[in-house]
Structures are given as C-alpha cells and as structure tokens.
Amino acid sequence: MPINRQLRLQARPKGLLAPGDLQLTESPVPELQDGQALAKVKYLSMDPTMRVWMAVDSYLPAVGIGDVMRAAGLAEVIESRHAQFKKGDKLVGLTGLQEYVVIEAQSKFSFQKVPSIPFLSDTAFLGVLGMTGLTAYFGMTEIAKPQKGETLVVSSAAGATGSVAGQIGKIHGCRVVGIAGTDDKCAWLTDELGFDAAINYKHADWKEKLAAATPDGIDIDYENVGGEIMEEVLKHMNLHGRVVLCGLISGYTKETAGPANLGILIVKRLKVEGFLVLDYASRFTDAAMELGKWKMLGKLKDRQTIVEGLEKASEAINMLFTGGNTGKLIVKV
Ligand SMILES: NC(=O)c1ccc[n+]([C@@H]2O[C@H](COP(=O)([O-])OP(=O)(O)OC[C@H]3O[C@@H](n4cnc5c(N)ncnc54)[C@H](OP(=O)(O)O)[C@@H]3O)[C@@H](O)[C@H]2O)c1
Known part of the structure; x- marks a missing residue:
C-alpha cells in the first residue's frame, strides 16, 4: 500500500x-x-x-x-x-x-x-462553484436580497467569497464598492470584475475614499472582515440597511474583532444576520448550477x-x- x-x-x-x-x-x-x-x-x-x-x-x-x-x-x-x-x-x-x-x-x-x-x-x-461561491450566493440572495440601484460594500472583496459576492451585486444592478489590501487587487475588482470602485484599506486616506465612493450611503454591507473596516462601513449605512455577517477574519488570529460602534445598529435600525453556508446544503446543486450559468455567460469571473x-x-x-x-x-x- x-x-x-x-x-x-x-x-x-x-x-x-x-x-x-x-x-x-x-x-x-x-x-x-x-x-x-x-x-x-x-x-x-x-x-x-x-x-x-x-x-x-x-x-x-x-x-x-x-x-x-x-x-x-x-x-x-x-x-x-x-x-x-x-x-x-x-x-x-x-x-x-x-x-x-x-x-x-x-x-x-x-x-x-x-x-x-x-x-x-x-x-x-x-x-467559484464550491463552498466560497455558494457562501457568496446564499449570503447575497437570501440575506442581502439586493435591489437595483442599492449600494453594496464588500470587505475582503478580492478574496474567494468577496469577489463572487460583489459580482452577484452587479448582476442585481447594485453600485458595488470593494475594500481590499493592495492596489493590484483593487485594479482587478474595477478593471476585470466590473466593481464601481475599490478602496485599498492600507492607504492612509481610505476612509475618505470610502465616503467619496458611497455618496448615497450604503444599503448592504457584505462583511468578511470585522474590526476597524466594519466599524467604518457601519458609519455610512443607510436607515434599515442590511449587514450580511459572513466572516470576521480580522479576529481569527487575535482575541477581539470589534467593531466598537454597535450602537449604530440601533440608531440606523440595521438588520444584521450571521449565517453558515452549511445551512443551505440541501440547495447547493441548484445554486451551483446558477453560478455555473453566470460563469458561462461571462457575468462571473474568478x-x-x-x-x-x-x-x-x-x-x-x-x-x-x-x-x-x-x-x-x-x-x-
Ligand atoms: N459564513 C460562512 O459560511 C463562510 C463560508 C466561507 C467563508 N466565510 C468567511 O468569509 C471570509 C472570506 O473567506 P475566503 O475563504 O473567501 O477568504 P479570502 O477572502 O479568499 O482570503 C482572505 C483575505 O482576507 C483579507 N484579510 C485577512 N486579514 C485581514 C484583516 N485583518 N483586515 C482586512 N482584510 C484581511 C486578505 O485580503 P486583503 O489583501 O484584502 O487584506 C486575505 O486575502 C472569511 O471571514 C471567512 O471566515 C464564511
């Protein structure tokens, strides 16, 4: 053997x-x-x-x-x-x-x-047709429920889950803003994946850039990171916005992930929902077929x-x- x-x-x-x-x-x-x-x-x-x-x-x-x-x-x-x-x-x-x-x-x-x-x-x-693509699919279609013209912000946007979540937002007619950690990643998001804007959170002025890229506020936060990034995104959320709590990666290697400004959830009447992709296991095949169709049509790149x-x-x-x-x-x- x-x-x-x-x-x-x-x-x-x-x-x-x-x-x-x-x-x-x-x-x-x-x-x-x-x-x-x-x-x-x-x-x-x-x-x-x-x-x-x-x-x-x-x-x-x-x-x-x-x-x-x-x-x-x-x-x-x-x-x-x-x-x-x-x-x-x-x-x-x-x-x-x-x-x-x-x-x-x-x-x-x-x-x-x-x-x-x-x-x-x-x-x-x-x-894209596996666990991370399915996570983005169910987070967006079941929790975010994006409407045409809404503004979606995705953190860790150039990652496996975030890149698909943002593109699903575009498919649904949203203005999509990604947050990622290098200029090359940001260029990939805007130049190849069709994001409306991408912000490198490692630049000193990223908070001003986020505000400038979301002039009508934020309706949906597809949250992969937590911590300071989530804290800043929450400040720009519109009344009754939705927060798809997918992951809090900034806290996986240290004790706390934040954010510290949870009072905003009340003031802005935000709906926050955490989920696990495994909750939707019985629907994986149908969802993978839809993701596959988008990929074949060139609407989804990976x-x-x-x-x-x-x-x-x-x-x-x-x-x-x-x-x-x-x-x-x-x-x-
Ligand atoms: N709920 C579920 O069922 C489910 C399923 C799958 C994944 N997830 C979650 O989804 C998120 C993304 O997972 P993935 O597999 O797609 O990984 P990924 O986004 O492909 O890779 C992780 C990326 O996170 C970013 N990152 C790491 N630490 C960071 C920090 N402190 N601040 C800001 N950005 C940071 C890095 O990109 P930058 O260069 O942009 O920093 C890194 O490339 C994770 O939080 C994961 O736990 C949830």
Whole structure:
C-alpha cells in the first residue's frame, strides 16, 4: 500500500501558524474494507475557518491535538469497495490535509461527485462553484436580497467569497464598492470584475475614499472582515440597511474583532444576520448550477492562487491572514 503523508495538528497556534504547529507524518494507507473507497487528494481548499478549527470549538469541534488537520479538498477515487463511488470518480469533501483519504461507507453525504464540464477546471468546485461561491450566493440572495440601484460594500472583496459576492451585486444592478489590501487587487475588482470602485484599506486616506465612493450611503454591507473596516462601513449605512455577517477574519488570529460602534445598529435600525453556508446544503446543486450559468455567460469571473505541495499548507493558511491570495487559495498536493 502507498505511504500517506499527513499534516497533523501538534499545537494550537498563537497568532499566525508557527513552524511545528502542523507536523508532517507518514504512515501506510490502510487496507480497504468492504464499503470503503480510497481516493488520492489532488487539491486542498485553504479556508480561514481552518485557523478557527485549530483553536476553539465553533460550529464544528476544534481539531484534536495529534489529529490530521481538517480541510476540504478534491480527491480522485483510485480503488473502491464503496457502493456509491467508483474508480476515477472525482469528489469534493472533507479530505483533511493529507495525500490519501479513506472514504467510509456512510460518508456518501459528506463527499459529492464533481461533474466533468467542458471549459471548467476541477478546482472551480473548490472556489467559484464550491463552498466560497455558494457562501457568496446564499449570503447575497437570501440575506442581502439586493435591489437595483442599492449600494453594496464588500470587505475582503478580492478574496474567494468577496469577489463572487460583489459580482452577484452587479448582476442585481447594485453600485458595488470593494475594500481590499493592495492596489493590484483593487485594479482587478474595477478593471476585470466590473466593481464601481475599490478602496485599498492600507492607504492612509481610505476612509475618505470610502465616503467619496458611497455618496448615497450604503444599503448592504457584505462583511468578511470585522474590526476597524466594519466599524467604518457601519458609519455610512443607510436607515434599515442590511449587514450580511459572513466572516470576521480580522479576529481569527487575535482575541477581539470589534467593531466598537454597535450602537449604530440601533440608531440606523440595521438588520444584521450571521449565517453558515452549511445551512443551505440541501440547495447547493441548484445554486451551483446558477453560478455555473453566470460563469458561462461571462457575468462571473474568478481567479485562483495555487500553492504547490502539501508541505506548504501551513504557509498557505497564513497567506489568508497576510493577504497573499487573490481569489480562491488552493494547495496543489
Ligand atoms: N459564513 C460562512 O459560511 C463562510 C463560508 C466561507 C467563508 N466565510 C468567511 O468569509 C471570509 C472570506 O473567506 P475566503 O475563504 O473567501 O477568504 P479570502 O477572502 O479568499 O482570503 C482572505 C483575505 O482576507 C483579507 N484579510 C485577512 N486579514 C485581514 C484583516 N485583518 N483586515 C482586512 N482584510 C484581511 C486578505 O485580503 P486583503 O489583501 O484584502 O487584506 C486575505 O486575502 C472569511 O471571514 C471567512 O471566515 C464564511
């Protein structure tokens, strides 16, 4: 049997991941039992929530010390005694940070087959048609419910989720303003994705630029970051605006995320709704079809940042917190 290289959680990180928080181990792939399938992991999705899973119990329990680090990935079945999956099937699901995954008999719901669609790369099913695209889809269509002419502001707008959320806003006729951490990311948003404006929050005058880019106030905040960025966006919200609380990445590597001005929620009668994409699991297929249609029509563009090598996963996770990715961040195993 082949040797499985795996990344195991050795220590709960403080701040960014330090060398040794994830440790590379090797063990033989176990003999397949009836009902199981063996799949080779091809690509791993790098998600900010992994940093949360390393530290605390949240919507899933924290990963145990010594356990293979939890991660979503795309894997190809190489041997099967499983009723639903055959050799050659490509699957997405919680593969873990490892080279081979044994799929258990009862896991037919946690792994989904990836259809083979011309002009679409398999990795699209980890990004624009996968969990981050679906997050943007449900956050926008179910919570934001954008109306033509409204102003939408998206934080971490050049990331996997934000870039799709902003484009869905454009599809619905909104004025869309993105906030991102480099001039190149901002140029991608305005020049290629059709955002009306993009603001680099690392420039000293970004708050003035945000005010200038939202002359009619903000109706929808698609919030991925929290902290100072959310605090500033809240100041410009219109009465009865909606805040889609998707993520608070600025707080995942430190104690608090803010914002400090929650009184604005009352004064402006804002509706704030947190959500998890998993809440909409029963509708993933239909939503992915709609995202796929937009992509085929050129209304939805995506980009991926690919890091090569399982052993680079630790550095890749840190890129999510230092802004090293544009679009979906993926590790090619
Ligand atoms: N609710 C759900 O079901 C759900 C599902 C998926 C993702 N999410 C959330 O959605 C958000 C985006 O996730 P993603 O997977 O699409 O990641 P992503 O946006 O592709 O990557 C993370 C980006 O966040 C930005 N960032 C990191 N720290 C920041 C800080 N302190 N201040 C401002 N920007 C910062 C960086 O871009 P810059 O260069 O612009 O700083 C970085 O590239 C996260 O909060 C995540 O937890 C929620």
